[in-house]
Amino acid sequence: MTAVDLRDPSTFPxxxxxxxxxxxxxxxxxxxxxxxPAVEIAPGGPFAGLGGEEIAFxxxxxxxxxxxxxxxxxxLRLRFVSDATGTGxxxxxxxxxxxxxxxxxxxxxxxxxxxxxxxxxxxxxVPAGAxxxxxxxxxxxxxxxxxAVAHVRTAPGALYRQTTITGGAKLQRQETHLAHGGEGTEIxxxxxxxxxxxxxxxxxxxxxxxxxxxxxxxxTKGVVRDTARGVFQGKIVVERRADGTDARMGHHALILxxxxxxxxxxxxxxxxxxxxxxxxxxxxxxxxxxxxxxxxRGIPAxxxxxxxxxxxxxxxxxxxxxxxxxxxxxxxxTARL
Amino acid sequence: MLSISNxxxxxxxxxxxxxxxxxxxxxxVHAIMGPNGAGKxxxxxxxxxxxxxxAVDGTVEWRxxxxxxxxxxxxxxxxxxxxxxxxxxxxxxxxxxxxxxALNAQKRARGEEEVSAPAFLKMVKAASAxxxxxxxxxxxxxxxxxxxxxxxxxxxxxxxxxxPSLLILDETDSGLDIDALRIVSEGVNALRSPDRAxxxxxxYQRLLDYIKPDRVHVxxxxxxxxxxxxxxxxxxxxxxYDKYLPQAA
Numbered sequence: 199m200t201a202v203d204l205r206d207p208s209t210f211p212x213x214x215x216x217x218x219x220x221x222x223x224x225x226x227x228x229x230x231x232x233x234x235p236a237v238e239i240a241p242g243g244p245f246a247g248l249g250g251e252e253i254a255f256x257x258x259x260x261x262x263x264x265x266x267x268x269x270x271x272x273x274l275r276l277r278f279v280s281d282a283t284g285t286g287x288x289x290x291x292x293x294x295x296x297x298x299x300x301x302x303x304x305x306x307x308x309x310x311x312x313x314x315x316x317x318x319x320x321x322x323x324v325p326a327g328a329x330x331x332x333x334x335x336x337x338x339x340x341x342x343x344x345x346a347v348a349h350v351r352t353a354p355g356a357l358y359r360q361t362t363i364t365g366g367a368k369l370q371r372q373e374t375h376l377a378h379g380g381e382g383t384e385i386x387x388x389x390x391x392x393x394x395x396x397x398x399x400x401x402x403x404x405x406x407x408x409x410x411x412x413x414x415x416x417x418t419k420g421v422v423r424d425t426a427r428g429v430f431q432g433k434i435v436v437e438r439r440a441d442g443t444d445a446r447m448g449h450h451a452l453i454l455x456x457x458x459x460x461x462x463x464x465x466x467x468x469x470x471x472x473x474x475x476x477x478x479x480x481x482x483x484x485x486x487x488x489x490x491x492x493x494x495r496g497i498p499a500x501x502x503x504x505x506x507x508x509x510x511x512x513x514x515x516x517x518x519x520x521x522x523x524x525x526x527x528x529x530x531x532t533a534r535l
Numbered sequence: 536m537l538s539i540s541n542x543x544x545x546x547x548x549x550x551x552x553x554x555x556x557x558x559x560x561x562x563x564v565h566a567i568m569g570p571n572g573a574g575k576x577x578x579x580x581x582x583x584x585x586x587x588x589x590a591v592d593g594t595v596e597w598r599x600x601x602x603x604x605x606x607x608x609x610x611x612x613x614x615x616x617x618x619x620x621x622x623x624x625x626x627x628x629x630x631x632x633x634x635x636x637a638l639n640a641q642k643r644a645r646g647e648e649e650v651s652a653p654a655f656l657k658m659v660k661a662a663s664a665x666x667x668x669x670x671x672x673x674x675x676x677x678x679x680x681x682x683x684x685x686x687x688x689x690x691x692x693x694x695x696x697x698x699p700s701l702l703i704l705d706e707t708d709s710g711l712d713i714d715a716l717r718i719v720s721e722g723v724n725a726l727r728s729p730d731r732a733x734x735x736x737x738x739y740q741r742l743l744d745y746i747k748p749d750r751v752h753v754x755x756x757x758x759x760x761x762x763x764x765x766x767x768x769x770x771x772x773x774x775x776y777d778k779y780l781p782q783a784a
Contacts, residue, residue, distance in 0.1 A: 486586070491623040494583050495633075495693060496611035496641035505636065509627025509676075 202345050204286045204317050205230055220429040220461040221400040226343055226369040231286030231315045234258060243277045244335055244530065245304035248522040250275055258287030258316070267294045268301040268330075276305040278318055280342065286315035293322040300329045302520050307346070309338035309367070318346040326355035326379075333523040335530060336364035336372065340395055347373040354409055355382035361518050362389045363527050365534055366397030366426060373402045380409015380440060389418035390514040392534055393426035393458075400429035407435065407470075411442035419514045420451040421507055422458035432477070433465040440470045447477040452484060452510060454503070508535055536560045537701055537732050542593035544574075544581045551577040553757035554593070559750075561598075561700075562729040566743055566768060567736045569754035570776040575736045576620065578754070579705040582734075583617040584610050597701055611637075612644035614700030616693075618707055622686040625677040630689065631659065633677045634696055641697065662695045666722050683710030684719075691722035702726065702733040708742035720745030740772035755779040 202223065203209045211217070212224035234257035241252050250273025254261040257280060266274055278289065295301055307316070316338075324330050338344060344367055352358050356379050362372050378385060389401040405414050420428040430449045451460040464477040484506050492502035511531060518524040537559040544552040551574045559565045569575050580588040582595060584607035595602045602610050625633060639649040650658070663670050666688050678686050687707060694702060704723065708716055723746050727733070735746055743751070743765065751767040752759045753776070760779050761767065 485623075488623050488625055490585050490607060491619065492625070492633075492637070493607035494585075494611055494615075494617050495637035495697065496608050496644065497637050498608045498640060498644075499606065501636070501640060502608075505628055506625070509625070512627055 201319065201347065202317055204288050204315060217402070217431070220427075220431075221369060221371050221398070223343075223345065223369065223371075227315060231284065234280075234282040234285035234287035234314065237281045239279050239281070243275055243279075243306045243308060244337070245275050245306060245523065245526060248275070248304060248526070249273060250302070250304070252277065253291065254279060255289040255291070257282050258289040260289070264289075265292045265294070267296065268299045269296040271300045273302040273304065276303060278305075278307045278316065278346075280307075280309040280314050280316050280338070281311050282314040283311045284313045286317070288317040290319040290321070293320065295322065295324050295328045295330060297325045298327045301331070302523070303330060303332040304523055305332060305334040307334070307336040307338060307344065309342050309344075312339055313341045314343070316342065316344040316346075318344075320346070320348040322348065322350045324350065324352045324356040324358050326353045329357040330359070331520050331523075332358075332360045333518060333520065333527065334360070334362040334372070335527060336362070336370070337530070338365070338367040338370065340366075340368060340397055342367040343369045345371045345373075347375070349375045351377040352379040352383050352385065354379040357384050359386040359519060360388065361514065361527075362401060363531065364391050364399050364401075366391060366393040366399035366428075368396070369398050371400040371402060374404075376403065376405045378405055378407045378409065378412045378414060380407065380412040383409070383412050385412070385414045386517065387414065387416045388514050388517055389420075389430070390511055390531075391420035391422075391428050392511065392531065393420070393428055394423040395426060396424070397426045398429070400431070402429070402431040404433045404435065405445070406437065407440040407443045407445065408437050409440060412440060412444070414445040414447075416447040417514055417517065418449045419511055420460065421511060422451065422453055422460055423455040425455060425457045427459045427461070429461045431463045431465075433467065434475065436466075436468040436470050436473050436475065438469040441472040443470060443473040443475065445473070445475045449479045450510075451481045452507060453481060454483065454507070504535055508532065536598070537734070538594075538596045540594045542581065542595060543591045544577055544588055545591055546577060546587060551757055552581065555754070555758055557752060557759055559732045559734060561732050563749040564727065564733040564735060564746065565750045565752060566748035567734060567752050567754050568738070568740070568768060568771055570780060571738070573754045574757045575738075575754055576705055579617050579703045579736060582703055583607055583615055608640065609644065611697075611699075612641045616697060616699030616702050618690045618694065618702070618704045620706040620709055622678050622690055624679045626679050628677055629675060630673040630677040634659070634693055637693070638697055658696060662692055665695070665725070666692055667718055668692060684712065684715035687711055687715065687719050688722070691719055694726060695722065700731050702731065703736065704733065705736045706738065707735070708737060708739065716742070716745060740768045743768045753779050
């Protein structure tokens with residue numbers, strides 16, 4: 199699969215490409231958008247209160263450094279800020295982690311303006327003994343188009359946790375490709391989407407287990423209202439030599455609008471013999487009897503729905519191990535619901 | 536006073552309540568007994584406003600106000616409380632959060648001041664101790680993983696905290712062992728007061744040994760077919776419901 203290049207419309211996949219079946223970029227974006235202008239931004243972002251270093255890209259241009267090397271215990275706020283109207287920009291960033299380092303990567307995709315196109319790529323290596331917690335918060339306008347692809351390689355004995363939280367956009371895709379280190383490596387790969395209006399998001403991931411005894415735990419939850427559309431494509435590949443792999447994937451969605459849609463494609467591709475793999479996928483509505491029970495106790499219908507929806511989604515938020523990030527995400531989500 | 540007149544309720548296309556008429560004065564406890572399928576649970580749902588259990592005819596008034604046009608939450612704010620035969624599990628919502636949300640929503644609806652977190656905690660501690668409930672259990676999601684008895688106690692705890700004026704107990708004794716039944720009944724009896732009315736729906740007379748009714752009504756085929764004092768419950772226990780069932784022609 200060739201990467202999306204905003205300068206070359208022939209790289210915009212259409213739904214005829216299997217991996218982009220539910221997210222037709224070629225249809226939403228027919229030609230190269232004009233280049234976004236340079237803008238000035240101040241340091242900050244949704245995780246500003248949590249301290250640490252900041253690397254920012256404003257309309258695709260690096261504000262300072264465009265790469266980062268983590269050592270010791272560090273917090274990095276990685277910001278992709280779009281402040282553009284009807285234009286497009288791209289950026290790529292490489293993050294290296296030293297053996298034994300403990301990195302909290304707080305990534306935000308902050309959009310203002312309208313109808314922009316953003317295209318990002320992140321590369322990261324997580325060596326033995328290193329621990330990375332990556333929290334990605336995506337807050338974009340409803341008419342923006344964005345594609346972000348992360349390639350993460352983990353060595354044996356690495357710990358990598360990722361949670362992506364998004365409110366969607368006109369067309370939005372977050373792709374994670376994870377090479378699993380195997381022995382002693384534990385991966386958590388979670389996602390959460392809360393969509394309304396005509397918003398669309400696509401959380402796509404491929405985890406490739408190449409070594410022995412690797413552990414992966416994946417939980418994605420979403421809620422869609424109005425005519426919004428949520429897409430979850432999760433693939434776990436267990437290669438021939440990867441015996442002892444323990445991989446679990448769950449995707450659960452609530453459809454709260456009669457014309458809202460969820461497309462889920464969980465895939466397990468297993469070439470090893472001795473593995474434990476499972477996936478579960480459910481799509482449904484709020485429990486009517488629970489709603490009545492809550493209303494009977496005096497909780498108005500709208501409040502009851504919000505409380506049940508929040509409780510449903512918070513299971514993913516509760517899995518974020520970094521307390522500050524967890525609370526930040528919780529209040530962002532509460533305000534959004 | 537609860538005043539039900541000529542109440543007709545259909546579930547789907549099926550008529551379940553067929554002209555039910557019943558008055559329960561404030562301060563009294565009335566038992567509704569009847570065979571399976573008589574419409575006992577439907578009565579509880581119709582009074583509390585469950586969707587799908589709307590009245591097609593008749594009136595229901597509580598303290599002089601019609602209930603039938605109100606949604607379930609508005610009825611709750613007017614004091615209506617239905618204790619469920621099978622209390623619902625609410626994953627992800629701790630019991631304490633649930634009850635406080637409900638209490639404050641009711642208070643908002645009545646234009647009263649909301650209860651602060653510390654004051655609420657104090658109320659809960661006292662009420663849960665009286666019901667011999669483990670306080671830590673209330674930090675868990677409501678009813679999730681609770682035993683049948685724990686769920687019923689949770690219902691009574693909510694009653695004690697929400698202080699409803701019209702209590703409808705739907706088969707509250709089902710799934711309770713004798714000790715739990717005693718604790719739950721004591722909880723209910725503690726709520727008896729001159730300005731509260733209670734409707735105790737039960738298949739068996741057993742519960743009425745613990746919650747003594749002022750009046751007993753027999754519900755069969757969607758209507759009240761007989762009414763009497765507490766002795767009627769004993770008579771039903773001895774004789775069964777056969778004589779109230781519609782006879783085959």
